[in-house]
Amino acid sequence: MDEHPIRIRPMTLADCDRVAELRVRGWQHAYRGLMPGPYLDALSVPADAARRRDRFLTGDGSVTNLVAEHAGEVVGWAAHGPYREGERHTADAELYAIYVAPARLGTGIGRTLLAATLDHCSDHPRLLLWVLRENTRARRFYERAGFRADGTEETFEAGGAQVPEVRYVRESRA
Template sequence: MNEDSSHGPAAHAPSLRIRPMALADCDRVSEIRVRGWQYAYRGLMPQPFLDGLSVERDAERRRTRFLDGGDGVTELVAERGGTIVGWAAHGPYRDGEVRTGDAELYAIYVAAAHLGTGVGRALLTTVLEQCAGHARVYLWVLKENARARRFYEIAGFAADGAEEPYEVDGVPVPEVRYVREPGVTSA
């Protein structure tokens, strides 16, 4: 998928390309993911936990999972001008250990310098296209992450009332579940 870069903040940037993640992308994807956590969750999770996140450890886990086949997870990268600027992962919805016929967006992260340029929307659009055969697409988001919740709501997702306790270093950071039918167009 190519993003039309003739409008908006990315008007002078090279076009965006969404493609499957490759093994060689693991280091950059881990950098985007870890820095994304450190940026997005500042003030929402304990700072010592965020400071202790390691790009190298994350990349090693990512390479291992990639080589093991990924357990049904589809990972995508967004590339602009030959540089990876975003990453998303989706697959079967996880309801405990039970697999349902629904899909789940597990993660979507954009490099800080590319926030607000359409990268996240392009990744989400591609995920929804790939999940079109499922009745619903779910995702979990930190209850206090207003920016992410707004992003998903604009894209047609809605909180369905489900909440899940989540704890980081003894601090509760509850998550809320959002749902959307893949064929529904966003506002």
């Protein structure tokens, strides 16, 4: 990148607006053509920031939010915690989200965030995540990091369309 290293640190309340921007712009960039355009266009950074602040202030501490900084700017975000099977948590961990500023894709920020997440989750048997079935760029990213699709698929609704996801898993390094 340059002489400024990527720094990973815990997210703070002050980061919520920037994290919301990363998430919304990330969805709009990565999921264009995979979800209805009007749904993506209607995503709101202020509404997402309000949800981030609420979750940050009222969370039970089970979710870890990390941000990546480069030269003092927050350029990425990842969140992980217990894997959810319905209403119960398992011994596994789950990567709930990882987003990098679209202009910074391919610069190592995502790999650095993922490495930090793997370190944080090394005491869990496995790290699981869900990725859109048609998101080939993300699937290649996870596969290069040692994740493999395990054959489990689910769909969710976005703007009236059913969006298929596949589950990926990586065994712990421990």
